[in-house]
Amino acid sequence: MNCPSCKSSNIKKKNLVDVELIIKYYKKKGIDVGYLFTGLDKIEQHECLNCGLIYFNPAITGDDAYYSGLQRDKNYFYNDKTEFEFSSSYVGRTSKVLDVGCGKGMFSKFIDCEFYQGLDTSSLSVELAKKENINVINETVQDHSEKFAEFYDVVVLFQVLEHVFNIDDFLISSLKALKKGGKFIVAVPNNDSFLKDTVNNYFNIPPHHVLQWNEASLMQIAKIYNLKVVEMYKEKVRDVHKSWFYTTLKNKLWRKAFHMNYEICMTRPHLILLNLLSIFLEPIVLIRKITKYHKSQDGHTIIAVFEK
Numbered sequence: 001m002n003c004p005s006c007k008s009s010n011i012k013k014k015n016l017v018d019v020e021l022i023i024k025y026y027k028k029k030g031i032d033v034g035y036l037f038t039g040l041d042k043i044e045q046h047e048c049l050n051c052g053l054i055y056f057n058p059a060i061t062g063d064d065a066y067y068s069g070l071q072r073d074k075n076y077f078y079n080d081k082t083e084f085e086f087s088s089s090y091v092g093r094t095s096k097v098l099d100v101g102c103g104k105g106m107f108s109k110f111i112d113c114e115f116y117q118g119l120d121t122s123s124l125s126v127e128l129a130k131k132e133n134i135n136v137i138n139e140t141v142q143d144h145s146e147k148f149a150e151f152y153d154v155v156v157l158f159q160v161l162e163h164v165f166n167i168d169d170f171l172i173s174s175l176k177a178l179k180k181g182g183k184f185i186v187a188v189p190n191n192d193s194f195l196k197d198t199v200n201n202y203f204n205i206p207p208h209h210v211l212q213w214n215e216a217s218l219m220q221i222a223k224i225y226n227l228k229v230v231e232m233y234k235e236k237v238r239d240v241h242k243s244w245f246y247t248t249l250k251n252k253l254w255r256k257a258f259h260m261n262y263e264i265c266m267t268r269p270h271l272i273l274l275n276l277l278s279i280f281l282e283p284i285v286l287i288r289k290i291t292k293y294h295k296s297q298d299g300h301t302i303i304a305v306f307e308k
Contacts, residue, residue: 001046001057004165004211006220008050015045017056017205021265025202031069036060036207043206045264052216054191059165060206068124070208071103082235082301083158083187084110090183090305095153098177100141101160105134117152119144142169145176152177156185159301162209175225178308184227188213190234190302194245197252199266218304227306234302237294245294 002009019037026033037043037060044057062070088110091097095113099105102118103125118136120126129136155178164170178184189195191212195204203209215232222229237245255262288294 003048003051003053004055004059004167005053005217006048006051006224008048010049011046012049013044014047014054015262015264016042017045017264019043021267022202022205022207025200029069029073031066033062033066033207036062036066045205048217051220052214053220054212055165056206056210059210061163061165061210062207064122066207067122071122071124071128081106081158081187082238082299083107083156083185083303086233086303087154087156087158087185087187087305090185091154096151098141098144098148098152098155098174100155100157100174101163102129102136102158104128104132105136107156107158108134113154117144140173141177142173145173148177150177150179152182153179154183154185156187158185158187159189161186161188162204162211162213165210167211171221171225175227175308180308182308183230184306184308185303186218186221186306187301187303188218189300190214190298193234193298193300193302194237194248195300197262198244198248199251199263202265205264213302215302218302221304222306227308230305230307232302232304235299237297237299241300242289242294245297245299246289249288 003011019040019042023034023037040058043060045054046057047054084107091111091113093112093114096115097111097113097117099107099116099118102120105118108116108118116135118129118134119139119141120136121138121140123138126136126138155174157174161167175184189204189212192214195201198204204212218232219229221227
């Protein structure tokens with residue numbers, strides 16, 4: 001399978017993921033995903049050597065039932081994402097803003113604009129938005145852009161592109177809705193950050209994330225769709241991710257010391273053993289915590305601002 005972004009065939013296989021482990025994880029959360037993986041026991045992780053995008057094959061994506069199940073957890077939505085405050089500076093009072101894959105439309109609370117339109121295909125997201133009188137409708141960007149071509153001054157995709165495998169159609173439609181000279185803002189998990197070393201990060205694999213982006217693969221978007229790169233911003237590790245960052249650091253140091261191969265998903269006995277061994281690295285990590293080492297390291301999100 002060629003790269004879904006740049007279409008290059010210059011790819012390599014990185015990892016295999018055990019489908020049974022994914023199903024067991026979600027079962028503990030009360031969510032059935034087994035039907036999404038019918039007939040599969042493994043999924044492959046590939047890296048494009050041309051643009052740096054990492055993707056999964058087959059690309060198993062979550063449906064409305066899956067995301068509705070996730071969104072019933074009150075911690076699923078972050079109300080203070082870095083991209084909300086950062087991107088608000090690109091929105092003026094006369095701006096028309098399209099928020100694609102907006103969830104319950106929390107970005108609208110960070111901006112003062114002439115018109116805000118949120119799109120989400122999750123019925124529960126639309127329901128939650130209505131309760132807060134936020135303008136969110138259940139419609140695809142493909143359908144919406146047909147009716148509102150070159151209508152918006154700003155189009156944003158916050159934590160969306162990692163969920164979409166057919167990105168060419170998705171991006172063409174998103175850009176179709178944007179005026180010439182308008183700003184196109186994309187925020188995704190930064191897979192050049194500590195995320196690339198996390199173990200059992202089930203939200204960064206199918207059926208949640210089917211693509212893993214970094215700066216190089218985002219820059220490729222500009223080349224493919226003839227966009228100007230205005231700004232590329234990488235957040236540092238936030239306090240909400242601090243504990244996760246240091247746990248990941250300990251596990252990484254231990255694996256490096258004993259030349260252990262990295263695995264995306266580990267069985268519970270192996271993970272328990274790794275965590276127990278990592279206790280011996282606590283003094284090293286404690287020093288780094290005291291010096292706030294995490295504040296200098298790339299965090300969860302990278303934001304790209306493009307101009308059409």
